Every structure is written in structure tokens, then in C-alpha cells.
Amino acid sequence: MSTGLERQPAVEVTEDELEAIVGDRALARDDHLNAPGFVIRPDDVQDVLKDLRDEAGFDHLANLTAQEYPDRYESIYHLRKYADPTQEVSVVVPTTTDEPVSQTAEPVFRTADWHEREAFDLVGIDYEGHPDPRRILLPETWQGHPLSRDYDQEKPQLVTLTEHANPIQPDHHDDESDTMFLNIGPHHPATHGVLHIETVLDGETVVDVDPDIGYLHRCEEQMCQQGTYRHQIMPYPDRWDYVSAGLLNEWAYARVAEDLADIDVPEYAQVIRTMGAELSRIASHMLALATFALDVYGDFTAIFQYGMRDREVVQDILEDLTGQRLMFNYFRLGGVAWDLPEPREEFIEKTRDFLDGLPAKVDEYNDLLTANEIFQIRTHDTGILEPEVAKQYGCTGPVARGSGIDYDLRRDDPYGYYDNLEWDVVTEDGCDNYSRVLVRMQEVEESAKIIEQCLDLLEDWPEDERTVQSNVPRTLKPDADTEIYRAVEGAKGELGIYIRADGTDKPGRFKIRSPCFHNLSALPEMAEGEYIPDMIASLGSLDIVLGEVDR
Amino acid sequence: MSSEQPRQQIYDSTAPSTDTRDSRIGEGADDRFNSKLREAFGSTPFILTKFDKFMNWVRGNSMFMLQFGIACCSIEMMHTYAIKHDLDRFGAGVPRASPRQADVMIVPGTIVSKFGPRMKRVYDQMPEPKFVVGMGSCTISGGPFQEGYNVVKGAEEIIPIDIHVPGCPPRPEALVYGIAKLQERIRNGESTPVVVKPYELEEFGDLPKDELVQKLADDIDEDDLVMRYNWADSP
Numbered sequence: 039m040s041t042g043l044e045r046q047p048a049v050e051v052t053e054d055e056l057e058a059i060v061g062d063r064a065l066a067r068d069d070h071l072n073a074p075g076f077v078i079r080p081d082d083v084q085d086v087l088k089d090l091r092d093e094a095g096f097d098h099l100a101n102l103t104a105q106e107y108p109d110r111y112e113s114i115y116h117l118r119k120y121a122d123p124t125q126e127v128s129v130v131v132p133t134t135t136d137e138p139v140s141q142t143a144e145p146v147f148r149t150a151d152w153h154e155r156e157a158f159d160l161v162g163i164d165y166e167g168h169p170d171p172r173r174i175l176l177p178e179t180w181q182g183h184p185l186s187r188d189y190d191q192e193k194p195q196l197v198t199l200t201e202h203a204n205p206i207q208p209d210h211h212d213d214e215s216d217t218m219f220l221n222i223g224p225h226h227p228a229t230h231g232v233l234h235i236e237t238v239l240d241g242e243t244v245v246d247v248d249p250d251i252g253y254l255h256r257c258e259e260q261m262c263q264q265g266t267y268r269h270q271i272m273p274y275p276d277r278w279d280y281v282s283a284g285l286l287n288e289w290a291y292a293r294v295a296e297d298l299a300d301i302d303v304p305e306y307a308q309v310i311r312t313m314g315a316e317l318s319r320i321a322s323h324m325l326a327l328a329t330f331a332l333d334v335y336g337d338f339t340a341i342f343q344y345g346m347r348d349r350e351v352v353q354d355i356l357e358d359l360t361g362q363r364l365m366f367n368y369f370r371l372g373g374v375a376w377d378l379p380e381p382r383e384e385f386i387e388k389t390r391d392f393l394d395g396l397p398a399k400v401d402e403y404n405d406l407l408t409a410n411e412i413f414q415i416r417t418h419d420t421g422i423l424e425p426e427v428a429k430q431y432g433c434t435g436p437v438a439r440g441s442g443i444d445y446d447l448r449r450d451d452p453y454g455y456y457d458n459l460e461w462d463v464v465t466e467d468g469c470d471n472y473s474r475v476l477v478r479m480q481e482v483e484e485s486a487k488i489i490e491q492c493l494d495l496l497e498d499w500p501e502d503e504r505t506v507q508s509n510v511p512r513t514l515k516p517d518a519d520t521e522i523y524r525a526v527e528g529a530k531g532e533l534g535i536y537i538r539a540d541g542t543d544k545p546g547r548f549k550i551r552s553p554c555f556h557n558l559s560a561l562p563e564m565a566e567g568e569y570i571p572d573m574i575a576s577l578g579s580l581d582i583v584l585g586e587v588d589r
Numbered sequence: 590m591s592s593e594q595p596r597q598q599i600y601d602s603t604a605p606s607t608d609t610r611d612s613r614i615g616e617g618a619d620d621r622f623n624s625k626l627r628e629a630f631g632s633t634p635f636i637l638t639k640f641d642k643f644m645n646w647v648r649g650n651s652m653f654m655l656q657f658g659i660a661c662c663s664i665e666m667m668h669t670y671a672i673k674h675d676l677d678r679f680g681a682g683v684p685r686a687s688p689r690q691a692d693v694m695i696v697p698g699t700i701v702s703k704f705g706p707r708m709k710r711v712y713d714q715m716p717e718p719k720f721v722v723g724m725g726s727c728t729i730s731g732g733p734f735q736e737g738y739n740v741v742k743g744a745e746e747i748i749p750i751d752i753h754v755p756g757c758p759p760r761p762e763a764l765v766y767g768i769a770k771l772q773e774r775i776r777n778g779e780s781t782p783v784v785v786k787p788y789e790l791e792e793f794g795d796l797p798k799d800e801l802v803q804k805l806a807d808d809i810d811e812d813d814l815v816m817r818y819n820w821a822d823s824p
Contacts, residue, residue, distance in 0.1 A: 176739065177703045184738040191738045197702045224704060225711050227656050227686045231663070232704055253704040254660055257737030264736065273733065280661035325664070338684075346671035353668075364665060364758055585660055 051094045059089050071522040073126035080133050080140040087146040099147040101551040103536045104157030106186050111138040111163050116523045123451045142168040149432035152559045160185040175252035224253045228333050228574045231584035244573050247562045255588040262548040267514040276365040279586040282321035283529040285314040288369040294524040294535040299514045304505040307373035312455040313492035316485040321352040322529035323478045326581040333578035334416050351392050373507030393486050417472040421564040421576030431560040434553050435531025440474035442467035447527040459491045471579040513543050530554050550589050554582040649776035655691035656684035660698025662725040662758040674761040688714040699727035700741040712748045723750040726757045
């Protein structure tokens with residue numbers, strides 16, 4: 039499908055040119071393993087980011103990492119290009135410990151809004167000029183900033199629930215206007231977990247939406263900072279995006295740690311990883327479809343159950359491969375835990391059977407969903423997300439591709455075995471809920487193609503070259519002050535990890551860039567001005583997982 | 590024939606009701622209506638039992654679950670409801686979106702500080718008698734996230750739990766087993782003792798003293814704060 043937004047080859051910006059753009063504003067250089075880094079003053083943030091965006095084309099604020107050193111606070115803006123994500127630059131903004139105030143980047147990149155709220159919440163940096171400086175993940179009453187150095191975890195915290203004071207409010211009407219305030223969630227079937235959406239309604243039209251997150255903030259970053267690189271971190275990624283997308287998440291950690299510690303992965307293991315990851319993607323997209331139908335139709339009987347049926351098959355295959363249904367913990371640094379299950383032919387045949395049956399199932403979904411008139415009326419031209427807006431919010435994955443943004447890290451920033459396989463990146467230019475569903479449906483077919491090719495490779499792989507793991511030292515201690523940001527294409531989009539090594543066997547800072555976090559932050563753009571059922575549909579089409587939003 | 594008086598043969602006969610049926614629709618036509626139970630009861634389609642016993646049996650066999658997804662375990666919970674595992678086979682598979690219509694709450698995931706009070710509120714909204722199944726390690730102790738600054742170390746800090754299903758996440762089969770165990774307990778009229786929180790004891794002291802308050806207060810064991818109140822014997 040022609041998108042009108044065909045991929046333009048990105049102009050390569052050399053380091054000299056970058057230095058010229060940043061100019062005198064660069065106090066020092068602080069290069070990361072993945073990108074050149076510039077240290078700037080806290081009041082130059084907007085200027086520098088604006089110049090880098092407009093003159094050098096860095097239009098994607100992939101991540102914002104905040105951390106505290108003994109002598110300073112630091113915010114790192116990781117910039118990339120949608121047109122070519124291998125071009126990266128880091129902007130490092132140190133502030134003093136006495137007065138951690140830094141200029142906000144929100145006017146340049148909308149997505150900095152939520153990121154800076156998170157940085158304030160967890161680390162304690164203030165962003166001057168921020169439009170909405172509230173806590174985002176922790177309750178309003180929380181004392182202290184848990185990822186700062188002097189935080190005392192043993193101190194009890196008091197969390198109140200104001201709604202308890204007056205459980206039956208007499209009237210939800212606003213006195214002055216004609217609008218009505220409505221709480222959706224945190225316990226609500228359409229929020230896909232524990233999301234709280236504060237909605238203001240004018241009649242049936244949504245006037246204002248404020249997603250309130252943090253109901254599943256399980257301190258994933260702290261957990262990873264407490265674990266050793268070699269084995270203790272790997273189980274956690276499974277629990278970020280827990281919709282069977284475990285292998286994709288594990289790959290995010292495997293990729294960043296392997297690049298950090300310079301570990302090779304045998305090619306055979308890469309093929310297994312690629313196959314496993316795509317199976318995970320199919321399972322994840324199946325659930326997205328199933329729950330989307332549940333949201334739009336309230337259909338618990340047909341499509342939801344069909345989706346679950348197909349997921350069961352995928353989960354069976356993954357269980358054969360990894361030994362677990364949901365939390366696989368199958369990747370190791372330098373490879374995978376073990377080879378394909380024996381007898382190998384049986385496993386390959388079982389997977390092939392599933393792939394052979396898939397086209398018929400996809401037809402079934404098309405009959406039930408995408409070709410269905412009711413479904414089309416419900417989803418066409420609702421939840422519009424323009425590509426420029428999507429880029430401002432840092433949307434990636436099927437959400438961005440449904441808005442015609444041709445961005446897929448599997449192709450653009452290749453890893454694993456994707457480079458050697460035949461497959462296509464799916465984009466749709468409808469920008470609406472329907473397009474996002476279509477993208478997922480077609481990605482299932484593309485994933486099937488990838489798995490098919492991997493199976494062929496695995497079947498014919500020479501017997502004596504089936505190495506599943508390379509030699510990795512028992513204790514990994516990357517050099518102190520090595521910093522790296524790496525991302526993979528998760529089920530929901532760009533899943534990135536920033537690690538700063540501090541010379542020990544545990545990361546000094548472990549920051550997760552979650553695609554759902556960005557995608558969800560774009561919800562107000564999609565929902566405001568629409569009917570409330572369309573907002574629910576938009577939320578479903580974003581396919582968020584709260585474990586990954588809140589981390 | 591007047592329907593006010595039962596027919597004579599019903600009074601007299603203790604034979605299975607197959608006779609009448611056979612004369613109506615022909616012999617051996619259909620075995621469906623002729624259950625073993627029916628045979629055993631003879632012509633009297635009544636069962637005599639204690640009402641409490643009957644209620645427990647009913648409760649155990651028709652449980653409405655609260656549709657309540659928190660974290661990873663909710664994915665396995667959905668698989669338990671869906672085809673293949675199909676929890677409905679055991680009379681416990683109707684997820685209700687509103688806590689006011691639910692009997693059982695499966696707590697499928699990590700409870701964090703911000704969600705804790707909300708979960709308590711959802712639990713409070715469920716009508717009595719209510720039962721809770723804690724699914725996964727997080728509801729037991731906080732699981733893999735126990736050391737987190739924001740994680741409640743087990744759902745039992747907030748609400749009483751009848752059955753714990755360990756695992757991270759438990760397989761659907763394990764959840765089915767846990768629920769079957771819960772049903773068994775309900776059928777036997779057991780439920781977890783209600784534990785009173787110290788602050789609740791204080792609030793209790795503020796209530797005006799009357800007969801009911803006195804009786805309830807007497808039921809609280811001051812050592813372990815367990816409430817020995819038995820709803821079956823309630824006045």
C-alpha cells in the first residue's frame with residue numbers, strides 16, 4: 039500500500055557536523071557506546087534539542103534517562119531518527135545536587151512531558167517550565183525519590199485513597215460547566231489491566247483525558263539494578279510485557295548486555311532466537327486482536343475465544359522450546375539456554391502444522407473482524423493519530439506503522455538473523471483504529487514467514503555447528519562508566535534499555551524505554567473530541583500492557 | 590382430573606417414575622430424564638436437606654468470578670476462562686465485571702502501594718459471603734518483586750485470602766486446582782477466619798454499645814485478632 043510517506047534515505051550527519059550544530063553550548067563530550075554524547079548546560083536544553091531536531095533531523099526522542107551520581111544529577115536525552123535509527127546522539131544535562139533544576143524539553147518533544155514527570159518522581163530532578171510537574175508512577179503522597187542515592191526504603195509510606203472518605207458522591211457534575219467527570223479504572227475491564235483514566239465528558243463526547251498510571255509500578259528498574267548481569271536480570275524482562283512477548287523483551291536485555299560486554303552470539307542461537315521471538319510476537323498480537331474485539335464488540339464468546347485458542351497453540355510450541363508457558367527465561371547472554379527439543383523433527387513438524395493452519399485462521403479473523411461492516415463503522419476514522427503527532431509522542435511499533443511511519447528496528451537497526459531473511463515491514467496510512475488492527479493482522483503473517491524460513495534453516499543446520507551458547511565469563515564486570523542504549527523491536531514497539539556500568543557485576547543504572555509508555559501518552563490526542571466508546575476502542579488499538587507502561 | 594389432589598399412584602407407588610413416563614412417550618425412548626438421582630428418589634421429586642448445607646452446595650457450584658486483571662497472572666487467568674481449560678466446567682467460569690455481582694475474587698498479580706487501597710475498595714464492594722483466591726507468588730509474598738520499594742509484600746496485608754496458588758505464574762491447571770479446592774471448602778462450609786485489623790478494633794470501640802456490637806466484640810480473639818464470628822449461627 040502506498041503511504042505517501044515513503045522511506046527517504048536519511049542524510050548521514052557526521053560527528054563534525056554535530057559538533058558544529060551544538061557549537062559552544064557543548065561543555066564537554068561524553069560519548070556512549072551507541073552514540074556521540076554532548077554535555078550541555080541545564081538552561082540550553084530546548085535550544086540544543088531544537089537545533090538537533092530541525093538541522094540534523096533527530097526527530098525521535100527515544101528515551102530520557104535520569105540518574106544521580108555522588109556529585110551531580112544527570113538527565114540524558116537519547117535522540118534518534120525515525121528515518122534511520124542507527125544515527126543516534128545523546129545529550130547529557132548535568133545539574134548540581136543542591137539544586138537539581140533543568141530546563142524542560144517538553145516544547146520540543148511532547149513525549150518529554152511524561153518522561154520528565156517520571157524522572158522527577160523516581161530520581162528527583164525538577165524540570166523548569168514543565169507544564170504538569172506531578173508525580174506519575176508513585177502516589178501523590180509519596181515521600182522521597184526512590185532511585186536517588188539517599189532514599190531509605192525502610193521508611194514507611196502512607197498511601198491514602200481519598201475516594202474512601204466519601205464513597206457515594208452525590209453529584210459528579212462540575213458546577214460551572216456542563217461537563218461530567220468520570221473515572222474509568224483502575225479496575226475496569228476495558229483498561230487492559232490497572233489503568234486509571236480521568237475523563238471529562240460533555241454529553242457523550244470526551245473533552246479531556248488524563249491517563250493516570252502507576253498501579254503496576256513494580257520497581258523493575260530497581261530490581262534490575264540489584265541483579266548481576268550474567269543470570270539475575272534475565273527473568274525480569276519477561277515480566278515487563280507479559281503478554282507472552284517474553285522472548286522479545288529478553289532479547290532487549292540480551293542485546294544491550296552483549297553489546298556492553300562485547301559477547302558474541304553463535305549464528306545458530308540467533309536463528310533460534312529469531313524464531314522464538316516471532317512466535318512470541320504472534321501470541322502477543324493474537325491477544326491484542328482478541329481483547330480489541332472484546333472492547334469493541336463486548337464479544338467474549340467468538341473472537342476472544344478464537345484468539346485464545348490460537349495463543350494456546352503458540353504457547354504449547356514455546357513451552358516445548360523453553361519449558362515455560364509465559365515467563366520463558368530462555369535467552370542467556372551469548373545465546374539461548376538449550377537447543378531445540380528432542381526429537382527435533384517432531385518439534386519442527388508441530389510448528390509447521392501451526393504455520394500451515396495459520397492462513398485459514400487469519401481468513402477467519404478477517405471474516406469476523408476486518409471485513410465486518412459493524413466493525414468497520416466502529417473503527418474507521420476514529421482515534422486518528424497523525425504521523426507528525428505520533429513522532430512527537432515517540433510512538434513506535436504497530437501504532438506508528440498504523441500511522442504510516444515506516445519504522446521497524448528489525449530492519450532499520452538490524453540484529454539477530456532478520457537481515458538474512460525475506461519479510462516485509464507492514465505499514466498502513468489510515469492513522470485510525472482500523473489501520474492499527476490491520477497492521478497487527480498482517481504482522482502475524484509476516485512473522486509466520488520469518489518462522490517458516492527459520493525452521494528451514496534449523497532443519498538443515500550442520501550437526502556439528504549447533505552451538506547454542508558462546509563462552510561467557512561467569513562474572514561480567516564491564517568497565518566503569520561505560521554507557522549504552524540499545525533497543526529491539528518488541529511486540530509493541532521500540533523496547534530499549536540504557537545501562538551504565540559502574541565497574542561492579544551489577545548495573546549502576548538500568549533504565550527501560552517502554553514502547554507502551556509512549557504509545558499510551560498519545561491517547562489524549564486520539565481520544566479528545568471523540569465519543570467515549572471510540573476512546574475505549576482507541577485504547578484497545580494501542581494495545582498497552584500495564585506491566586510495561588509502569589515497569 | 591383436578592390438579593389440587595395428587596394422583597393416587599403418586600401416593601402409593603414407590604416405583605421409579607419411569608412407568609408414567611413410559612406410558613406417555615413410549616418405552617426406552619429417551620434416557621435423559623431418568624437420572625440416577627431421580628431413580629433413587631422414586632416418585633417424590635423432593636430432597637430433604639439442611640438449608641445451610643444446601644446453600645453451601647449451591648455456593649460452591651455456582652461461583653461468579655470477578656473480572657479482575659492486574660498483572661502477568663491475569664493472562665493465565667484469561668486462559669483458564671477460555672477454551673481448552675474452560676473453568677466453567679467446574680461451575681466457576683462466569684467473569685463479572687462488577688464486584689457487586691461477584692462471589693470470588695482471583696487476585697492475579699503484584700499489588701503495589703498505589704493499587705492496594707483500590708483493591709481493598711473493590712473487595713469491600715463485593716457482597717458477603719465472598720472468597721479470594723491469591724494467584725501467583727506476588728500475592729503470597731511480593732514474589733520476584735518483594736524487594737521493591739513500591740511493592741506490597743503479599744495481598745494478605747490488605748485482604749484475607751482463602752486459597753493461595755503458588756507459581757510465577759501458575760499454570761491454568763494449577764489455578765483450576767486451586768479453585769476446585771476452594772469449592773470443596775465452600776461446600777464444606779469452611780471459610781477463612783476474618784482477621785480484624787488493630788485500627789478496626791479501635792473503630793469498633795467507637796460504635797454505640799448494643800446487643801449486636803457486644804456479641805461481635807465477644808467473638809474477637811484479642812490475642813490473634815481473629816474474629817470467631819460464624820455467619821451460619823448468626824442471630
